[in-house]
Amino acid sequence: MQTLRLNKTTIWGRLPAFLFCAAVLLSTAPRVFAQSDDPLVARRTAADLLNRIHQAAQQQNYEGAFVYQRGNFVQTSRIVHYATRNDGEFEQLESLDGKPRKMLRHNDDMYTFIPERHLCVVEKRQNKDSFPALLSASGDQVLTVYEPKLLGTDRVAGIDSDVVELDPKDAFRFAYKLWADKKTGLLLRAQTLDPSGQVLEQLSFSQISIGVPVDKTAIVNGIHNISGWTVVHPPVEPVDMEAQGWQITPNVPGFHEIRELRRPMAAQDASAPPIPVDQAVFSDGLAAISIFVEPVENNTRKEGAGSNGATHVLVKRQGDFWITLLGEVPQATLQQFASAIEYKAPK
Secondary structure, eight states: OOOEEETOOOOOOSOOOOOOOOOOOOOOOOOOOOSSSSSHHHHHHHHHHHHHHHHHHHHSSSSEEEEEEEETEEEEEEEOOOOOTTTEEEEEEEEEEESSSSEETTTEEEEEGGGGGGGGEEEEOOOOOOOTTOOOSSSHHHTEEEEEEEEEEEEEEEEEEEEEEEEEEESSOOEOOOETTTOOOOEEEEEETTSSEEEEEEEEEEEEEEEEOOHHHHHHHHOOTTTTTEEOOOOOOOTTTTTTTTEOOOOOTEEEEEEEEEEEESSSTTTTTOEEEEEEEEESOOOEEEEEEEEEEEEEOOOEEEEEEEEEEEEEEEEEEEEEEEEESHHHHHHHHHHHHHEEOOO
């Protein structure tokens, strides 16, 4: 089987759609935090902390810069987030490295600006677990497949933080280490760890101000002032993959399907119609796996497997379709999912 190499333009995980894959450096700080002796107390404390982390990302007002690291790649971004009583959430996310990118969001309406193409991509937000949010399930659900370790307190970007490590109860997922603001619960740093404890990737604020006054004017003006930009609305729609003939029944604890979508992919021949690509997303609350299905015709892909940091990919051909599995999980987990995919042509 051919080995695939993921490059830094692979889009995945908890980064917003326009940010690219990155990597992480192992912290040199010793682990000196005390753990709770009572597992029930640790579990309840960890579940509450996970829920606080997710809520804080949506409910707090904050401005800061964070770094996403994987391998030798480093991506710095600036984020501004406001939560208002009457109008909901407003957010601006801007890439500070490489080609300029900026995303403006009002609730689930996202506007991504690509200056070198003078392009504005308008779409609905599909996931709500982008950093510094975290969960696609409750803290209690997450802890059915992860064992928490309370590691005491530390400081990130000058802010006192509670630290928790979530170790997988099986070999189907990686461990996570999280730092959250003691006062608000806002996630300040997140590391993905391999079975030996080495850091595979990291997201960390380098500077953050929490509780800032709401100043949404620039975001609102940017959303409303898109005249002169080429505006694109990518057609994304729900799809029933079972009705299309697909049965996906992986026997992997904790993973549940959270959405199914269809989006077109441009054909290699510009005169040919777009190729429909169906996507099923599974999550255990922290880790996510996407399964993409597309027809073989007019596509020169090859079977193979590859990885970059915590992200693994597996490409297989099944009859007249290419199946691509992508996720922040071990390669064996993708293999387990792939073995549970069956196709029967709908009648």
